[in-house]
Amino acid sequence: MPVRRTTLWAGATLLLCGGLWWAWAAQAPGARAAVRLSPAAAQDATTVGARPAPPNAVDALQPDPTRSQRGVAQVRQALFERGSLRGVQPDGGFRLDAQGRLIPDRAVRRRFDQLLSTLGEATIEELGALLQQQARAELGSDDGAAQVMAVWERYLQLQRQLAPAGSTGSAPTADSLALALQERARQRRLVLGNDWAEAFYGDEEAALQARLSNTPSQASTGEQAGTALPAAAHAPQPGEDLTALQRQREATLGPEAAARLQALDQAQAAWAENIQATRRALTRLQGATELSALQRQQAIDQLIESRFAPEDRLRARAVLGLISP
Helix, strand or coil: CHHHHHHHHHHHHHCCCCHHHHHHHHHCCCCCCCCCCCCHHHHHHHHCCCCCCCCCCCHHHHCCCCCCCCCHHHHHHHHHCCCCCCCCCCCCCCECCCCCCCCHHHHHHHHHHHCCCCCEECCCCHHHHHHHHHHHHHCCCCCHHHHHHHHHHHHHHHHHHCCCCCCCCCCHHHHHHHHHHHHHHHHHHHCCCHHHHHHCCCCHHHHHHHHHHHHCCCCCCCCCCCCCCCCCCCCCCCCCHHHHHHHHHHHCCCHHHHHHHHHHHHHHHHHHHHHHHHHHHHHHHHHCCCCCCHHHHHHHHHHHHHHHHHHHHHHHHHHCCCCCC
């Protein structure tokens, strides 16, 4: 295989991981001196709550209430003074707009990825506490820090869902990578919301799509080139026959890809239906003249808490116009 295509497959596979912590060192080898722990950091990691990252990357991202946790100051010292981030400044950062809303920015993802690169030196709970302290200090706002943590939880949710499942044994093709890109892009927007997914991944997705478009497809012949996704790979249009769409997907993409796309369709439809039902309930609450302003706000808060998981509530409030996205 030519070097150019080999590089494409390697780079595309890395980008499709979505900035996962296990790809951090490969993406930015110059960002720190070494990933290996110093002796002092290794002792910290093995004796005070943290432990080496398990073979299953998803396990490292799961909270474990049985683990003892260090304080923020101890974790900061273990990572930035004795650990793999020794001599390195926190990457990225956070910004609020004039209304105090967290601005979607790739710099936020850079901070997340830097912290996730230290799993094994610190637990996911310890990293969350450190992130919260950093955000509070940098933004000077508890509300701003809470917004950062809400995006962090959604980002962790995405990493768990997109964790590599291992090699299938077959070499990737331009067609299979294009389909994978489409699936990843839809999943990112489902979990993060459009604004955050675009801020975190938009440039990467566009660059990868451009590279794939310049790579001959398996289906192309002669002078034809470029990778165009079959129409069946995209989200269904309003009123479209879903049964016929699924049959088309199975015929053109295979049963496994069709099943993954169907699961995405169902998740997006469930989210949209929940938003619509919540919006109707909000309209009723906002028109209930018997409620005081305080009672109305309490009822709205209870409605959001009852209908959305904790990691989805900030995004739901933005979509519903309770805060700006």
